Amino acid sequence: MTDPKCPAAPIGFDDFMKVDIRVGTIVEAQPYPEARKPAIKLVIDFGEPIGRKTSSAQITRHYRPEDLPGRQVLAVVNFPPRQIGKFLSEVLTLGVPDSDGEVVLIGPGHEVPKGGRLF
Template identity: 50%
Template structure:
């Protein structure tokens, strides 16, 4: 594994937000959701996530997730993804969302 300096970590803007809207992403190549995440002072940002194997629209609404907020926006089909919602591979190729075990204010920065 390559090491980085702490200054490199500080350049990544990682924040927590709450999923407030979910839609099926019909035009995605692989099954996915369109997510709208409330990031507090940063506003509501959009993301595409291939998490349909472990989550439903109903279980996602209100869930807090950890997002990388300073990647350049990425066009996916007809949808502009503005943040990266993070997660971990469960060993079977499915993604388990990265979240917090306690509620944090939307937009709180990871330290």
């Protein structure tokens, strides 16, 4: 993995378009104490045709499961599913690090339709 503080190597626009980043609404959030690093299990609704997908997110520093339903987030929806312990994470929920390196979720600044693609 490259140094996250350094810019990545340049890519073409066609490469960027291969990564399918969509907005979804969190509909369920549960603690995931079995994870190696503290995490929350999410169910995110992307609307049709994607539907509801699961994600394990290491976001416990800034978020409580009971506060997350209804929040819109961005996620990569076209990576292969990844097994996180006994939980299958189907999408990668996106965030950026705060000054301590803890994850802060990324979402739209206004309510938008579910399933909208980042461009």
